[in-house]
């Protein structure tokens with residue numbers, strides 16, 4: 001049985017005041033759901049302190065390929081771990097398209113996260129052009145193969161795959177549950193060849209909103225979400241986490257009892 005997982009990707013948003021306010025508005029992870037917040041690295045330590053005593057876990061949005069070195073501006077997975085991170089988003093489409101991360105670099109970063117003891121959340125997804133030209137599945141398969149073909153089965157333990165179609169990220173154009181499920185089923189089938197299909201969590205990401213989240217999470221192969229914009233609103237994010245716990249459950253905030 002896979003536990004639901006909802007991950008907030010705050011991208012390059014927020015400041016100290018925002019985190020204080022978010023922490024006071026957001027309650028706790030609903031029972032049965034793992035909730036992970038990935039703030040900008042600069043605020044990771046503040047986040048860990050602000051949520052102390054709750055079941056929230058933390059991650060980073062990127063890691064370097066190596067543990068240390070003369071790499072101005074980079075941060076190692078080991079440093080993120082040292083600050084309290086347990087997860088690392090790897091290969092987000094913004095890293096791929098804006099920072100030139102190839103499949104080979106993404107594979108190295110996946111290994112770097114594992115080496116440091118972080119749980120990698122590997123992002124895959126096709127562009128609109130690739131979907132329109134019928135290459136959505138081939139694109140995602142190639143992105144998966146770059147990592148899975150070089151990773152021994154133990155490296156895939158505790159890894160998560162996030163399907164984030166590029167055309168759905170930040171556009172408001174959420175994939176329908178059917179479109180998302182179709183790709184998730186294909187990803188799970190691919191994981192079957194690596195022997196980890198049943199236990200690997202698959203997240204959908206791309207314009208997830210509070211309404212509509214339950215329908216996505218109800219799909220057989222969608223185990224939760226990777227949430228961008230809506231994760232910056234404590235009420236909306238709480239509602240999405242709640243949808244992962246049980247579709248018709250009402251969202252509440254300021255509830256630290258764990259019963260929301």
Ligand code: 13P
Pocket residue numbers: 009092164168169170171172205206207208226227228229230
């Ligand atoms: P949005 O939810 O803002 O579309 O972002 C999705 C995303 O990129 C999460 O990693």
